[in-house]
Amino acid sequence: EIVLTQSPDFQSVTPKEKVTITCRASQSIGSSLHWYQQKPDQSPKLLIKYASQSFSGVPSRFSGSGSGTDFTLTINSLEAEDAATYYCHQSSSLPQTFGQGTKVEIK
Amino acid sequence: QVQLQESGPGLVKPSQTLSLTCTVSGGSISSGSYYWSWIRQPAGKGLEWIGRIYTSGSTNYNPSLKSRVTISVDTSKNQFSLKLSSVTAADTAVYYCAREAEDIVRLWGRGTLVTVSS
Numbered sequence: 001e002i003v004l005t006q007s008p009d010f011q012s013v014t015p016k017e018k019v020t021i022t023c024r025a026s027q028s029i030g031s032s033l034h035w036y037q038q039k040p041d042q043s044p045k046l047l048i049k050y051a052s053q054s055f056s057g058v059p060s061r062f063s064g065s066g067s068g069t070d071f072t073l074t075i076n077s078l079e080a081e082d083a084a085t086y087y088c089h090q091s092s093s094l095p096q097t098f099g100q101g102t103k104v105e106i107k
Numbered sequence: 108q109v110q111l112q113e114s115g116p117g118l119v120k121p122s123q124t125l126s127l128t129c130t131v132s133g134g135s136i137s138s139g140s141y142y143w144s145w146i147r148q149p150a151g152k153g154l155e156w157i158g159r160i161y162t163s164g165s166t167n168y169n170p171s172l173k174s175r176v177t178i179s180v181d182t183s184k185n186q187f188s189l190k191l192s193s194v195t196a197a198d199t200a201v202y203y204c205a206r207e208a209e210d211i212v213r214l215w216g217r218g219t220l221v222t223v224s225s
Contacts, residue, residue, distance in 0.1 A: 036212075042217075046213050091210035098155070101154075
């Protein structure tokens with residue numbers, strides 16, 4: 001099973017600041033890495049697919065990069081509505097797995 | 108617009124079988140090249156992929172749960188289902204049904220909380 005490790009676990013950020021979340025895979029997964037946003041009491045929403053492709057309707061301030069084992073989700077100019085937990089997810093091999101999550105709080 | 112809705116008992120006794128159904132509305136479960144999946148999330152914790160079924164009936168399960176999980180599809184009712192046997196308190200979680208396209212979970216249900224307790 002591929003283990004995904006996110007860092008940091010928690011981040012407190014002021015509005016308009018830039019947020020960077022990393023996800024490291026225990027083995028190479030190419031670009032089969034996706035990012036989700038989950039707000040309290042809601043189901044996750046897809047933000048980025050295949051490491052860097054924005055999903056339809058997602059604000060342009062969200063971007064992704066990386067390949068192999070190291071990946072990054074960047075939120076440029078954080079907005080209050082971005083307060084959420086962010087998860088990375090790999091679909092390179094079964095079972096699909098998720099990172100432990102990074103909670104982003106607005107200061 | 109396709110929507111997914113989970114249904115089933117919110118309370119299951121230890122050692123019994125958890126049974127959930129996901130109803131697909133706004134489109135046919137048989138159309139397109141999709142996997143229909145189950146994912147769960149214990150309170151305050153991360154996401155765990157349980158398994159999935161293709162419309163042909165082929166399945167993939169998480170090895171950690173494989174011995175206890177069955178996912179099936181009923182195309183006549185536009186539903187797919189999850190059965191998890193021999194449940195314990197560790198199976199208490201919000202259970203999501205979802206649709207995968209190109210191995211990416213792009214559409215989620217709202218989730219349903221299942222508590223395992225006597």
